[in-house]
Amino acid sequence: MLERTAILTLSCPNRPGIVAAVSTLLFEAGCNILDAQQFDDTETGRFFMRVVFNRLDEAQSQEAIAGSIATLAGRFAMDYTLREVAAKKRVMLLVSKFDHCLADLIYRWRIGELPMEISAIVSNHPSDSIASTDLDGLPFHHLPVTRQSKMEQEARIWQLAQETKTDLVVLARYMQILSDGLSAKLAGRCINIHHSFLPGFKGAKPYHQAHERGVKLIGATAHYVTSDLDEGPIIEQDVERISHRDTPDDLVRKGRDIERRVLARAVLHHLEDRVLLNGKKTVVFTD
Known part of the structure; x- marks a missing residue:
C-alpha cells in the first residue's frame, strides 16, 4: 500500500474547524486516515498537524486530492506539504x-x-x-x-x-x-x-x-x-x-x-x- 499512502503536514493560524475540514475532505475523497497528530501553540496562535492516509479502491486520484487540499489551504491560510510515502x-x-x-x-x-x-x-x-x-x-x-x-x-x-x-x-x-x-x-x-x-x-x-x-x-x-x-x-x-x-x-x-x-x-x-x-x-x- 506504500504507493497509495501519503503524508500531509500543515500549519496555519488556529481557528475552529481545521481538523473537521481536513478529515471531511479525506473522507469524501475516499481515503482512510492511518495516523493523525496535532498541536495548538497557544503562544503563537498557530496550529500544526500531520496526517498519514491512504487511498482506498474507489478513492479519487492523487492529483484530485492534491487539488482539493490546495483549495482548503487557501481557505485556512495554510502552509502545507503533501508527499506520497513511496517517493523517497x-x-x-x-x-x-x-x-x-x-x-x-x-x-x-x-x-x-x-x-x-x-x-x-x-x-x-x-x-x-x-x-x-x-x-x-x-x-x-x-x-x-x-x-x-x-x-x-x-x-x-x-x-x-x-x-x-x-x-x-x-x-x-x-x-x-x-x-x-x-x-x-x-x-x-x-x-x-x-x-x-x-x-x-x-x-x-x-x-x-x-x-x-x-x-x-x-x-x-x-x-x-x-x-x-x-x-x-x-x-x-x-x-x-x-x-x-x-x-x-x-x-x-x-x-x-x-x-x-x-x-x-x-x-x-x-x-x-x-x-x-x-x-x-x-x-x-x-x-
Missing part, C-alpha cells in the same frame, strides 16, 4: 575527516532504516581520509575548501544539489561554516549535528569547553542550519552522564555515540515529514 527524499551528505556520523547514516540506509536515496557524498577531504567508511557504489565528490575557494566550492555544492535533485542536505560533521547565502538557499532542508547540548558550548571544541566547566552531562544537538552559527531550530537532542574522571578525550569518545544517534533520529524525523518549523523552534511529531 534525496539526501546529500557532507563530511570532513570525522566520519562516524557518515558511516552510521550509510549503514542505517543500507539496512532500510532510513527511507532515502543518497544523491551525493561531498567532502572537503579526499576519499582516502575517510577510508573507514564503505563508500562503494556511492557518488563521492571531493571539493577542497580554502579561504580563497570557499565561495566557489559553495557554488559547486549548490549546483550539485540542484543537479541531483537533492531534497535534504546533512552536515554529518562537515567542519565548515556555510555562508549566509547558502544557508538561506537551504533553509528548512539542511540539518547539522553539533557536538554539544545547545544552546551551551557553541563553536569549536565544545567537549573541551565542557570539561573546563566540569559538567556532569554532555550531549549533542541536531538542528536546521541558519545564518546564525549553531542557532537554528532544534530537531533532536540527547545527553549522557559523565564524571570528574573523564578526560576531554573520553568526552569526545562518548560524544561520538551521542552524535550518531541524535543525527540519525533527526534525519529520520525529517524524512518522515515529522518536523514542522515554528519560528525559531520546531514541532516534532514523534511516534
Whole structure:
C-alpha cells in the first residue's frame, strides 16, 4: 500500500474547524486516515498537524486530492506539504575527516532504516581520509575548501544539489561554516549535528569547553542550519552522564555515540515529514 499512502503536514493560524475540514475532505475523497497528530501553540496562535492516509479502491486520484487540499489551504491560510510515502527524499551528505556520523547514516540506509536515496557524498577531504567508511557504489565528490575557494566550492555544492535533485542536505560533521547565502538557499532542508547540548558550548571544541566547566552531562544537538552559527531550530537532542574522571578525550569518545544517534533520529524525523518549523523552534511529531 506504500504507493497509495501519503503524508500531509500543515500549519496555519488556529481557528475552529481545521481538523473537521481536513478529515471531511479525506473522507469524501475516499481515503482512510492511518495516523493523525496535532498541536495548538497557544503562544503563537498557530496550529500544526500531520496526517498519514491512504487511498482506498474507489478513492479519487492523487492529483484530485492534491487539488482539493490546495483549495482548503487557501481557505485556512495554510502552509502545507503533501508527499506520497513511496517517493523517497534525496539526501546529500557532507563530511570532513570525522566520519562516524557518515558511516552510521550509510549503514542505517543500507539496512532500510532510513527511507532515502543518497544523491551525493561531498567532502572537503579526499576519499582516502575517510577510508573507514564503505563508500562503494556511492557518488563521492571531493571539493577542497580554502579561504580563497570557499565561495566557489559553495557554488559547486549548490549546483550539485540542484543537479541531483537533492531534497535534504546533512552536515554529518562537515567542519565548515556555510555562508549566509547558502544557508538561506537551504533553509528548512539542511540539518547539522553539533557536538554539544545547545544552546551551551557553541563553536569549536565544545567537549573541551565542557570539561573546563566540569559538567556532569554532555550531549549533542541536531538542528536546521541558519545564518546564525549553531542557532537554528532544534530537531533532536540527547545527553549522557559523565564524571570528574573523564578526560576531554573520553568526552569526545562518548560524544561520538551521542552524535550518531541524535543525527540519525533527526534525519529520520525529517524524512518522515515529522518536523514542522515554528519560528525559531520546531514541532516534532514523534511516534
